[in-house]
Amino acid sequence: MKETKLKDKNINQSWGGRFSSETSDFVKQFTASVDFDQRLAEKDIECSLAHTSMLQKIGVLTSDERELIQKSLQEIATSINQGSFEWSEDLEDVHMNIEAALTAKIGDVGKKLHTGRSRNDQISTDVRLWLMDQIDDISSIILDVQKNIVELAVAEHDTIMPGFTHLQVAQPITFGHHMLAWNQMFKRDYERLLDCRKRVDCNPLGSAAIAGTGFEIDRLHTSNLLGFSKVSENSLDAVSDRDFVIEFCAFASTCMMHLSRMSEELIIWASSQFNFINLSDKFCTGSSIMPQKKNPDIPELIRGKTGRVFGQLMSLLTLMKGQPLAYNRDNQEDKEPLFDSVDTLINCLIIFKEMVPNIQVNRESMLKSAKSGYSTATDLADYLVKKSVPFRDAHKIVGELVNHAIKSKCELVDIDIESMKTFSDVISDDVYDVLTVEGSVRSRSHLGGTAPKEVSKAAKHELESIKRLNAKK
Ligand code: ARG
Numbered sequence: 001m002k003e004t005k006l007k008d009k010n011i012n013q014s015w016g017g018r019f020s021s022e023t024s025d026f027v028k029q030f031t032a033s034v035d036f037d038q039r040l041a042e043k044d045i046e047c048s049l050a051h052t053s054m055l056q057k058i059g060v061l062t063s064d065e066r067e068l069i070q071k072s073l074q075e076i077a078t079s080i081n082q083g084s085f086e087w088s089e090d091l092e093d094v095h096m097n098i099e100a101a102l103t104a105k106i107g108d109v110g111k112k113l114h115t116g117r118s119r120n121d122q123i124s125t126d127v128r129l130w131l132m133d134q135i136d137d138i139s140s141i142i143l144d145v146q147k148n149i150v151e152l153a154v155a156e157h158d159t160i161m162p163g164f165t166h167l168q169v170a171q172p173i174t175f176g177h178h179m180l181a182w183n184q185m186f187k188r189d190y191e192r193l194l195d196c197r198k199r200v201d202c203n204p205l206g207s208a209a210i211a212g213t214g215f216e217i218d219r220l221h222t223s224n225l226l227g228f229s230k231v232s233e234n235s236l237d238a239v240s241d242r243d244f245v246i247e248f249c250a251f252a253s254t255c256m257m258h259l260s261r262m263s264e265e266l267i268i269w270a271s272s273q274f275n276f277i278n279l280s281d282k283f284c285t286g287s288s289i290m291p292q293k294k295n296p297d298i299p300e301l302i303r304g305k306t307g308r309v310f311g312q313l314m315s316l317l318t319l320m321k322g323q324p325l326a327y328n329r330d331n332q333e334d335k336e337p338l339f340d341s342v343d344t345l346i347n348c349l350i351i352f353k354e355m356v357p358n359i360q361v362n363r364e365s366m367l368k369s370a371k372s373g374y375s376t377a378t379d380l381a382d383y384l385v386k387k388s389v390p391f392r393d394a395h396k397i398v399g400e401l402v403n404h405a406i407k408s409k410c411e412l413v414d415i416d417i418e419s420m421k422t423f424s425d426v427i428s429d430d431v432y433d434v435l436t437v438e439g440s441v442r443s444r445s446h447l448g449g450t451a452p453k454e455v456s457k458a459a460k461h462e463l464e465s466i467k468r469l470n471a472k473k
Helices: 002-008 025-031 034-057 063-082 094-112 119-155 175-200 219-226 235-240 243-270 297-321 329-358 363-371 377-386 391-407 417-423 431-435 437-443 452-472
Strands: 160-165 168-174 277-279 359-361
Touching (some): 034 063, 034 119, 063 094, 094 119, 119 235, 168 363, 168 437, 243 297, 243 329, 297 329, 363 437, 391 417
Antiparallel strands (some): 277 359
16 A cells, blocks of 8 residues: 555655655656666675575575575576666666565565665675775786786897986896886786785675664675675674775776876887887877878876876765765765776776787887996996095086086997096096996896896796796685
């Protein structure tokens, strides 16, 4: 009887009991989240299947009822997968759409599903389950990116390029060493992501609206079925906590920041002024007006998309900062930033992974550039130190030599020995050995150094560890 009344007045079937007038269409649109949270449908159904099983275990549902509910939920899942499910904005969100479809299918039995739970613990459970899957995908893409980067390091372990500080030529390095620096950033991202997963992997189901439930629920049962390894320890915290979303987005921001820095380098290196690399045509586009142009739009877009991921982290932090315990509807605003961060990151990682093997290295150009800009000046200072000149004095002497070279419009290696000796009498013929870029990189053969031998060793070690991590999955 009551239901007919609600229907007549078009009041929400799930919570309209105490309402006497209907919500305006505008308010319905304003509050509805089904447009975006339907993405969680598969997880919402998984969560309901586990909850149903638990309700039977504790005697709230008979085994026939459990079977009927579960069978019907599976059918709903199939219709969602096939795209034939009709989502309704009037039913607000993914949870109520699915529950309404269940009740429409099987009547009163369907109405028992929501016993001992609330949308508050349900949504947190759904998001956590969904995010764990995304984390597993992302971590495996990161390993693929690392693998491609390290393989490039192996191929270019002895390719000499200038290393920069302040974007000024600093010291010669190997391109392989530069690639291994990129690898380190992703290695930390991978570790951060796995650490974040530990906190996503916690089951809030059973916290209900805020205080838990009076039914003697078995939270370990649902946790096992859903694949959670921990159960939340406080119902207020469990329904309102979104740290795990923020933590993921902080990871995503850091990873995007890395992708953006690397993209920036690719853009600079591909410029005709640098001419260190060519990006294959697949990753560039032309200009509609300037026929000569080949633009590195792909790394530019990665750099550009980084902004939205940072913005989403900030919006989530702001979303949470003023909320009193426990659940508030504000929390509905966590989904779009999270979804967009996940999508953007995955797309950027995939495209970056594809792009790396398409970096064509212009070795001559890098070498030429490494030989300019007095990149071996530090080697010369170290040479003087090895001949008992205190480092500060050596620094000064080399500074004067560089000044001389600038005035003579030549490189250090072009200064003849007699002129050299006028700057310091400890300099002898063997000075030219340390002035070559090859000698400079070769000498840095300690752990973490740029010597080709060391780079090749480090790269092989990295490939092994990537292989091991891939095998563990
Ligand atoms: N759509 C809501 C969200 O995303 C689900 C929980 C709603 N709970 C409530 N009591 N209104 O957070």
